[in-house]
Amino acid sequence: MYSRKVIEEFTNPKNVGVIEDADGVGETGSTVDGDIITIYIKVNDDVLEDVKFKTFGCVVAISTSTMVTQLAKGKTIDEALKLTNKDVIDALGGLPEDKTRCSGFALVALHKAIEDYRGKTAD
């Protein structure tokens, strides 16, 4: 049901953790639904120098989380904002159709983290 790539990313996720002095933090989901994704970003000169995640959720939630962090890391904020759901799903070698609902959460968390960063820097 899951592609080999999904299982690989899920069992060996990269960028797990918290960035203590993060420039932006974004969170999606709720304990009631059973998924919570938090993404932390560190920005340097408009570039996402570091991206980390913490996720409570299903295989899709975790594998999309790690994939989003990998795709976003090293990109400029504008580039990162252009990432689409499809980019994430393609990078994972596809996802089961009945799981597409949760595949978008990680990207939303990243966008929220960027918003959070922009909100702070606007001040």
Add this chain to the structure above:
Amino acid sequence: MKRIYMDHSATTPVDPLVVDSMLPYFTEKFGNASSLHSFGQEASEALSTARQQLAESIGAKTDEIIFTSGGTESDNLAIRGVLEKKNSGKGKDQHIITSLIEHPAVLSTCSFLESIGYDVTYVPVDSEGILDMDEFENSIQDNTSIISIMHANNEIGTIQPIREISKIAKENDIYLHTDAVQTFGKIPVNVDDLGVDMLAISSHKIHGPKGAGALYVREGTDLEPFIFGGGHEQGLRPGTENIPGIVGLGKAASLAKERLGNDPEHMLKLRDSLISKIFDSIEDVQLNGHSEKRLPNNVNLSFKYAEGESLQMLLDVKGIAVSTASACSSKSKKESHVLTSIGVDTDYIHGTIRISLGKDNTMEEIDYVAQSLKESVDKLREMSAISKC
């Protein structure tokens, strides 16, 4: 990698003895049991033997056994068969009593029946999954035609007090059906001891082949078929009989009966050892279901801060097969209606797995599973956005 199967409530491997018993009926004794010639007679004798084996294993008479394609069909036949019979000409003013934690085979049947005008009461259960007997008794109406309460639950393994339920059903002259798909082969299942009018069995849960099942129908219980065709199985289940499948079910049933003295005890030991190992090594975990009135092979656990599907997949990568909820619903991530009905905390409910043991599991496997479970829970908790760490 050696694989460890601990999902026996979803399905079981077919016993090699059972496969052997089936083999002649594919290529040699392949006749249609309705045919009068020698090929047909071989088939019809096989059918009789299997019927006898199954009947004996549950204390029934041979002509009280209706073979079906599986547990789902048996449940459908029991409930709809009674209603349809009583219904003839009388409209749909009939009432059904069932529980909130039945298998979808019963629940979906009931909600279909509701949608076409029947009245259904879904009796709640307590926090360990036992039927609320007061609510049950109060739910009985003059027009109650059938009570359908499962013998044991497929997710949490709680065993219902069917004998007590039967007493009340009898006092009120209402048919009682029980879904014994999960209990047969694990605890004694005798139709007279239980006092049931109908009882559903599924072959593939007792080391028999998939695609076969049976409904016990007590003599004198009036049923109509709900599938229509030739007059097979006393007019209650048409279609050319699945002889190899039925032969396999008969063999599996008699093996299950024979082994009732040993297998359940073995599974019980493994179960209790696994539970204590897990509680010794992992924090924030709870056992769902009843502490004593529980299937000897069922371990249903909820972990805080670790999601069930992820946990199941980490175990799968280690070669261990367990289930997130019941196999039936694990593809659609919905909360289990069983866990909701027993009131599992939202903190815990998403972190639930079911480990269901089989007669061939070993203590060595239990050690490996306990160890792997700890590693996997730790790993997920580290990753988790809501853990304490």
Add this chain to the structure above:
Amino acid sequence: MKRIYMDHSATTPVDPLVVDSMLPYFTEKFGNASSLHSFGQEASEALSTARQQLAESIGAKTDEIIFTSGGTESDNLAIRGVLEKKNSGKGKDQHIITSLIEHPAVLSTCSFLESIGYDVTYVPVDSEGILDMDEFENSIQDNTSIISIMHANNEIGTIQPIREISKIAKENDIYLHTDAVQTFGKIPVNVDDLGVDMLAISSHKIHGPKGAGALYVREGTDLEPFIFGGGHEQGLRPGTENIPGIVGLGKAASLAKERLGNDPEHMLKLRDSLISKIFDSIEDVQLNGHSEKRLPNNVNLSFKYAEGESLQMLLDVKGIAVSTASACSSKSKKESHVLTSIGVDTDYIHGTIRISLGKDNTMEEIDYVAQSLKESVDKLREMSAISKC
């Protein structure tokens, strides 16, 4: 004694290649296709492969295949599925068109539906068993929801003009279901060529295992399930999938398709040889059904002054398995509704046997059967109170 099986319309021996394809799914790859772990994935891959095999063999798309427990269930699902769907909230003001010579799987379903308020027209057939097309067209009503006409008849082997029927169904925007249980593997069965919306298949008639079948459901055809439970088979057929059975059906279907170039021709030769031998050696015999639009493996004969069951039994003693009418009704001695519908003479109707050939029958066997048949008919006629002698 070497036995000769010539009752392939009742059931067929499972092809050894089919048994081989099934075997791993009993003891090794025994998972539940709904399970997420590796055992479940093996099962669900097997299910996909079988679905593809079956789909390819009839020119369908994979998600147009619903696996069932057999032909009977497929027929029930087709007819009731459509009615139930259209019915939602609308009452039972719906009309069904079928023929007088359908299999009990269709006829009993229709008479059940009649009993609960639906309207059914049973279109007659001519003396060779072909649907009366004028009566058929005239029977169409504004509220006709489904037409169910079998592809070929199981007793007399007459093949219906499904393509013409389909044209009329389409003009009137009515769903067309065909029961192809007897045709698949014997004549080309392609859902687009036939122009049908639904098509029923039974595994055990094509050298596959008993207990498996399929319903083709054209994309866009709206159906409801009629058995309720977990959401398997696109919500149309609940219950743990019979993986070995379905794997066997898939394999049998692709073998049948492959062999369509050879097997039917072989059977046709045997058939025509048998018929001419019988007509050369026996008097007062008639061939029932159509002379050309006939299954290549069907020989349905009526003998004057020789009762069918007795004839069948004398042949059985000689090691030859044939059927009196269809296997389904042969235990209850009723006149065949098919023979009555084509107007077989009372002098002949009780002396009817069906010989249905298989791919492995030989010309040598044909000789022996023709010879034995003559001897047996002679013997019965000598004994007969109404024969000329």
